[in-house]
Amino acid sequence: MKLSTGDPLEPAIPSLSRRTWVLFMAMLVGAISYMDRQILTMLVEPIRHEFGLSDQQLGLLTGLAFAIVYTITAIPAARLADRWSRRGVVSIAVAVWSTMTVVCGLATNFWQLFLARVGVGFGEAGGSAPMQALLADYFPRSQRGTALSIYLLGAPIGMGLGLAFAGWAVVEYGWRWTFILAGIPGLLVAPLLMLTVREVRAGLADGVQQAFDQPPFGKTIAALWQIRSLPLMMLAATLMALIGMGMQAWVPAFLERTHGLASTEIGAKLGAALATGSVIGHLCGGPLADFLGRKDLRWHLWTPIITGALAVIMVLLALNGPADLAFPLFGIQVFLTGLFAAPMIYMATTLAPVWARATSAACAMFAINLVGLGLGPVIVGQISDMLRPLYGEESLRISLMLALTVYLPAAICFWLASRTYRADHGTALADLERDSEPAMGH
Template sequence: MNDLASAAAAEAAPADAGFSRMRRYYCLLILTLVATMSTLDRQIMNILLEPIRKELGLSDTQMGLLTGLAFAFVYATLCIPAARIADRWSRRKMVALAITSYSIMTIFCGMARNGLQLFVARFGVGVGEACGNSSGHALVGDLFPRRERATAMTVLMLSSPVGMALGLAFGGWALQEYGWRMAFILVGIPGLLLGPLVFFTIPEIDKGMADGVRHAPPAQPFLQTLKAMWSTRAFPYMIFGATITAMAAMGAMTWLPAFLARSHGMDHAAIGAALGASLGVGSIIGHIIGGPIIDWLGRRDLRWHLWVPMITNPVAAVLAAIAFLAPLDYVFPLLAVQMLLQGLFTAPMIAIVMNLAPVAARATASAILGFVMNIVGLGLGPQIIGIASDLLKPSFGEESLRYALLGSTALGLVGAVLYFRASLSYRADIATVDARNRAEALGS
């Protein structure tokens, strides 16, 4: 059977008829709310960065460490072990535990009295989020078949721009009204309500349910799972492309409020409202149309799953570069379009990982992606830009951050090359995965 015929056969595998569509979308809604709070808890730090830096007397390099590695190191260290536990135990319970724990640690961020205490609290936020994100991705992968998976992931990943917009807008308002400490406390409270909702209202979902797998195999040893993922030739190139792109995007996202305050003289309430609106709207539109577009194109040629980011990444990088140099009136429209282009691939990227992963190790596969993206993207992105800004400060003064951000945009071109390389073997890799899933659906 050729590649396209294999793919078509897999598309025909029905989801479990005993699990109603309404029930699926209820689970998806709750998981999306959880993921929104995860993003909000993480992103609110960006709008609070400048007042925290000034009050605690920290440098840009130290703030880069606080916003990046303090979260990313622990997230990357724990996300794979947590996913392994979820694959063997209960993904639903892991999500409930995660949102409760990182909401508590977000509240503790508002109680910090010095840089070390805030570092420890952010460390704790990373611990909580490490436990939950990959489990949520795996649950959606098991709820929806591949023909609908990118669209379902689009709904889930809307949490990212919505959480980001809320973090910036609400954070800017709360900062202006109550100060940065109370802002942390206020955003931590809703998560304490969502944890019990997940635990008591979302049922256990069989692994591979939407792929027609009746007898999902037990979770493989980690090295065996890693070998299976790495043997699909598209997977490493896709992961490295996403990671390089994330390093530039997450680094820029962290420092944008500080850039607007220093280079354009905006106050934090105005920054939060303007960034929340422009980045939020652009990213939400990208997320909404990205999954359906890629699902539609993928039904014609699976390689479009990777050709889309190959095309959009360089364009987004150029728009970001122009925004960092443009007058203020042009900055927000340019960033909105740039975020729209970046948002096109956010949900499909997770769907691709679910497509390529063994059904019994989907949380682990998502965690592998999260490990690489967070340790390099979220960990090193803000840190490198912070270091570059400090190094450029003797020459450019307060404008040093502008040029540090400008230099980071070149990474978008590197990501495009890696996505193209991943597309060369993607159809053959999907055919191999489909054959494996058909064998598991028959219980062999």
């Protein structure tokens, strides 16, 4: 039984102006999400000195405190979104994580800050997957890759603003007020989203005419698992997230420890480099996937094999070169990894049945955030602590280089997924065509 959304659903594909507004709001939500995540990476050193923390404890704050509850609650939040209202779940999520960002600024010890970050993760669990599913139902397949690329611009915008803002605010007001000020935008956006974005029927943009009851969770997961390329793609993306999200949590600390740079310089230069590279990568990723996919769908999975190898090279150069080159090299790295973001969401939401799109996207986010954002910073921090007696402050740089070894198994998984991807994609489109026919007696 599907729960009521509380208002009438759109009967047909909304107008271009309404779709544009929804896309803008989705991008804004993504920007606020990444800003609230990213600012902590700029505050690592002042928090470390005030509370006397080890790198492992800092890894818990930057990663696991957020990711553990995120991964636990992301799939239930997506199930609620599939059954009730994607818009409603996202609005509540934005309000919760923004409130908890403010609470981070009130912490007086490690455990209070840890629990506040847990609260941020709890809120953000309901933000990504339901919004991606909503966009998949607003935009037809011919426009979906480009729409998702635009949506993903929120991440680099929020990342760049978060780094630059935190680098400035921590000097002017201290790390506590940096958190408090960062939480305010989300508290304004949450009611605006609820009031201006309308819910649409699952599968609307694909012409699906039927309404679906939500199967039990076990059957939903079984249906997704049977799509042979989907679990392999998720595993590969999860491993690559160690190079992306897991590593970026430590880049500001690396620049401060190894090169002795000030937080204001790191925030401004790194924010500009990462935002520029990520914006270009996300903008190009969707159209590139659409273009290459018309030649051979398997390019959706071959591309990250190539770009991932190049990203590893960029990181190695950044970690071992002069400070001035580190910023553009990290920017190129996020450009290369950003090329896969839109294709990943496309695969997660298009290969899955229309009644499981939010759950499919949540499963991808579950794995990526648990390993990349959650365990990644902790593992890097643990290795850094282990190497500190030998390498001193350079232990973090060595630990970051060791993290790059996960590229090899990720590339293997991408290649294995490409072997069945065309067949899985064809099956998904055939199911959509069947479901697009008017239901008889439904």
